[in-house]
Amino acid sequence: MADNSLIGQLVDALRCLPSVGPKSAQRMTFHLLERDRNGARQLAQALLAAADNVGNCHVCRTLSENDVCRICANQRRDQSQLCVVEMPADVQAVEQSAVYGGLYFVLMGHLSPIDGIGPEEIGLDHLVRRFDEGDIKEVILAANPTVEGEATSHYIAEMARSRGIKSTRIAYGVPFGGELEYVDGGTLTHAFTGRREV
């Protein structure tokens, strides 16, 4: 049904969702039209409202419909700790674990000079100003454990060091609840070199 009928147009439009191929898009289209037109209308309204009104927090750069997101606006959070992550979804993941009570800074990506993504594109000019305000005592680096994420963390750690701010890296190791058999060699190397006395 890749045609110009309204049904065909809806199938095509659903392809903008990640990991939705032609078959899934067709199944979603028939599901909505046969069983859930109200859901379809509500989804349309939610898409328009979010696309038009969600911007970035002026303080931490995460996605937010307000100028300052709820975490940055919350004075009860520890103002001396700043956790640096790549994406808004990472903030969600850390918040869900409830392990951390400080503030965040969201890079919205990582350094990637080959793609023209330098320090300014990931907001490090912004981050420097926060360092200089003097509230932050510890920067917790939590970029993704990839080559680009590591390079980005290293760059930020240098920035922090030159201003006398402590920087830490979240631990590498075997994931809790996993099976050792299926853990890759790089992770195991980190787990052994980072072993602690019990």
Add this chain to the structure above:
Amino acid sequence: MADNSLIGQLVDALRCLPSVGPKSAQRMTFHLLERDRNGARQLAQALLAAADNVGNCHVCRTLSENDVCRICANQRRDQSQLCVVEMPADVQAVEQSAVYGGLYFVLMGHLSPIDGIGPEEIGLDHLVRRFDEGDIKEVILAANPTVEGEATSHYIAEMARSRGIKSTRIAYGVPFGGELEYVDGGTLTHAFTGRREV
């Protein structure tokens, strides 16, 4: 993020799509807001246009934005054959195989007395009128190979027989390209009893 922010509302609204759970909905939300706001707006428009304007074909009952769908309106199709399927997606599947050049009748379900779905709910009063118009010489039954689909096919076959119209059932057997090892016993039984001389 199951909250009442616009982001939370979009995550919730995406759950109306089949097989989209909370994690996928969150991933879709971040993808759209970070990388594809135009896609989000186009999807919203396509949802509204389809939800408001797609109805059912007056002739075959499939989903269509016109009173008579393109297949029913196409005079070049064989007007003497009528293929009965359960859902609009089944019409798509048969059309894509390009094996069939006749018309369709879409039940939009199957007989299920326990759920209060009787002959009228699946449009059989409608189908009887088409039988009585006299153009149809063969009814090809292609409801799903389930207990309910079988019962529905049997019911329609009786309706056709009492009006002197031939009814046929699409063949059961091993799926082409499959491996015999993984074919279930019921299908193999049908494949053996339905074997043909070569």
